[in-house]
Amino acid sequence: MVKPLNTLSPLVSVIITCYNHGKYLPKAIESVHSQSYQYFELLVVDDGSVDNTKTVCLNYPKVKYIYQENAGLSAARNMGIKHANGDYVVFLDADDWLLDKALEINLNYLESDVNAAFASGGHTLYSELEDKSWNIQQEVTENHYCKMLEGNFIGMHATVMYRSWVFEKFAYNTSLRYCEDYDLYLQITRSYPIVHHTQLIAVYRQHSHNMSLNYTEMLRYALLVLEAQGKKIKTSKEKKSLITGVESWIAYYSEKLFEQVLKPLNIKNSDYSLKETNTMANGGPLRYKRLKTGKMKYLKEAINPKIKNTIKKLIPSSVLNSFKKKYKTTGTKTLTGKVNLGSLNRTTPLSTEFGYDRGGPVDRYYIEKFLKESAPFIKDRVLEIGDNAYTLKYGGSKVTKSDILHIDDSNEQATFVGDLSNAPHIPSNTFDCIVLTQTLHLIYDYKAAIETCYRILKPGGTLLLTVPGISHIAQDGWGKYWLWSFTDASMQKIMGEYFEENKVSINTYGNVLVASAFLYGLGLPEIPKEKLDHHDPHYQVIITVGAVK
Incomplete structure (x- = not known):
């Protein structure tokens, strides 16, 4: 039921961030205007766009337009927070859109649970290239921090409605060019309860310019985010979830990188079969195409060395070493007598002059x-x-x-x-x-x-x-x-x-x-x-x- 609009109605600040996505922006704006809950303010933060973003915003009198020199997604969201006046905050990318009852649904969840820092739900993945949609709905009712360590079960930040006080305690990390939302979820769920449900809130548009398609950077930053959390782990349960998360992200993006290598090989569509994954790393379940077993086995034997080298280069060695040595409880101990000392197998130093x-x-x-x-x-x-x-x-x-x-x-x-x-x-x-x-x-x-x-x-x-x-x-x-x-x-x-x-x-x-x-x-x-x-x-x-x- 829609809450009546009166002076007691909480104000929701919807912040759209945009960088050269002016062609998508009208749909995002109109999806906010069409909400069943109408007591909101709409801010668009233009992160130094050189396209028609400003012109689009000027066509909508209710939009509060904010411009900043290009500083990245995290900085743009932080800028939006500074100008927001709402009791609640929702972030939306310019190339995505909200479903009609998005604000109403999450607001009802938060008003039902006054202790929750945010409410999040499911979303629809829309493939622009294939013109097809899949619903991503992951049920997580407890242990939210541990589950978030295992993977980003939210998957799309537009499905999240935050209480505004959250941003008095937390901010987006501007040093993270990717996975900044994952980092924020982990920080919040480590300290505060949240509500997660499976009702559909928003649509994620998948197109050729999505940042999330840069698999090497997505994996690298996901592991950096987990490495930061690793320093705050307190219980054996959290440690186990951390290890699961590392393995999940590596497995998921290794598969994606493998498929990316196959593209120039002109593999026929008939060589693929439709698969479904429940991996927490991408919010599962998610349907995707995968090579049939025979083809997969043959090509992996030929291409796997390339993938391994790619993985080795993109993952900071400090990340893998710290997880293997510090957090893994079994299977990582080097067997006695099997240590390879290499160039250090000597009793004299390489330099007597401090290097x-x-x-x-x-x-x-x-x-x-x-x-x-x-x-x-x-x-x-x-x-x-x-x-x-x-x-x-x-x-x-x-x-x-x-x-x-x-x-x-x-x-x-x-x-x-x-x-x-x-x-x-x-x-x-x-x-x-x-x-x-x-x-x-x-x-x-x-x-x-x-x-x-x-x-x-x-x-x-x-x-x-x-x-x-x-x-x-x-x-x-x-x-x-x-x-x-x-x-x-x-x-x-x-x-x-x-x-x-x-x-x-x-x-x-x-x-x-x-x-x-x-x-x-x-x-x-x-x-x-x-x-x-x-x-x-x-x-x-x-x-x-x-x-x-």
Whole structure:
């Protein structure tokens, strides 16, 4: 029953995002105008289109037109949220459309369950090429987070009606070019109950320009989304669902990629049979064409190597490695005696120079990442130990005076000479920032060095400090001064003796692969970025400290 339109009727904000889909836009707009529930506002976010999108919108006086420079689907939806005034929010792509009772149905579900963050339903898949339709209806009544880990049972975001408060807590991740809706569903269902039903809400138009047809990117981003959730897994049930999800996405898109490879081979239509899948990865059940068994077996033997190589390239190795090593409970343990050490099967390192001769040290990636993030604090009068390279690189024009402390007078640019642990000649309350990288382990009385830093900092000044954790000892002249290695726990205690606890920030960087590579002397270019960025606090290659006086 349609809710009467009065001042108590909740307002629904329908946000249509459009990028060069002006030819489809009228149907999307008219599907909103034809709703049985009429208390809505309609916003169209034009994501930098160069077609007739704006002209189409101007033909509909009730449409609130919003333009932004092209920034992607997530940014467009976030822009729509900023301008929305409704109690509820629905997103619709310009090339899809809502069924007549879409708003009414989901609104009734949400008003019946006041705790649900959103309501979602089934949808119709319309193939523009074949001019055929299939209904996608997946019944999921409980354990929504675990089921979402196993696959996107919603399948089409236009079937979802959100309560507006959801977007006070969550937003679309603009770093995700694909699967941003899947990421949002997982975030919400992990924390809040939802309602999912099988009533048809919207129509998904399948045409040659759908983003979802880019199977390699869809798979890669689906697994990246799951990798992010993997860090939040709490129960064995969630872990099992996560593994199922990874396997489901890989199986589904591997099949799709295989069919994509077959296209140029001119396989006849008679070689296909109609199949149906219930895989959670695409919201099943879904009917699709598949090669008959005999043809499939023959061609897979010939083409599978291509598919395997494609899969291997498109999936971030960090994703598969993290799932296999961290979350799989059975079947992933390498048998004793079967480990292939390869180039690392040696008792001497590949480099004794920390990788300087192989493209640069691995640990510098973390040190410079820390300093780049801390650049706003490198300003005014800055003291750096040894030289001022980092001061100039990350402080730039913000630095009014750059000082250098060197252990002896061999550095002509040094403005102070001496040992940081015994430096009464350096005036107190002088520096706005101290850059102290990879030095503390060379100082016997490291506590006195920290005490000096605290003394010579101005009130409000910042100490930016890095120390080694897992490391080999230098084999050059510095080796005889190499006295200590640290952990985040030891740095917490050391810093706590001089700085207030709430003004100290400590982070660690590294994992078992990076630690091993660093010990072997591999160079920075030899370690993929995604492996460098994987964090395991049990393998601390570098510890960073930011402390404010």
